[in-house]
Amino acid sequence: MVLQTGNCRSGSETYFCYRVYLKASLPHDITNVGCNQKTLRLTKENFPDTVVWNPWAEKAAAMSDFGNDEYPNMVCVEAGYVSEGVNLPAGEVFQASQLLEVL
Numbered sequence: 001m002v003l004q005t006g007n008c009r010s011g012s013e014t015y016f017c018y019r020v021y022l023k024a025s026l027p028h029d030i031t032n033v034g035c036n037q038k039t040l041r042l043t044k045e046n047f048p049d050t051v052v053w054n055p056w057a058e059k060a061a062a063m064s065d066f067g068n069d070e071y072p073n074m075v076c077v078e079a080g081y082v083s084e085g086v087n088l089p090a091g092e093v094f095q096a097s098q099l100l101e102v103l
Contacts, residue, residue: 018051018052018053019051019052019053020049020050020051020080020082020083021049021050021051021052022048022049022082022083023048023049023083024048024049024050026043026044027041027042027043028041028042028043028050028077029041029042029103030042030075030077033102038102038103039102039103040077040100040101040102040103041099041100041101041102041103042077042078042079042098042099042100043098043099043101044079044096044097044098044099045095045096045097045098046094046095046096046097047079047080047081047096047097047098048081048083048084049079049080049081049082049083050077050078050079050080051076051077051078051079051080051082052075052076052077052078053075053076053078054071054074054075054076055071056071057071059071078098079096079097079098081096
């Protein structure tokens with residue numbers, strides 16, 4: 001199941017894109033990464049969801065650590081806990097991780 005906010009494309013215009021893949025299976029391979037066309041693998045532990053986003057022009061311009069012209073060449077893929085909340089009582093511990101590997 002995919003939860004999407006914003007549109008990736010509307011007619012000839014492209015906008016901010018944010019998608020949450022609920023209870024996404026493992027691993028995720030992102031291909032054609034960088035100038036060397038590498039594959040990046042995301043593996044996650046105790047994170048059921050995967051978030052994929054790109055800030056696009058307007059949001060990239062507002063990010064101080066992001067060049068205004070860098071957005072067409074990036075995609076952010078992150079492990080997350082979005083589909084349901086995590087209740088963490090005082091004194092309890094929640095552990096999760098994500099691993100990024102260049103293959």
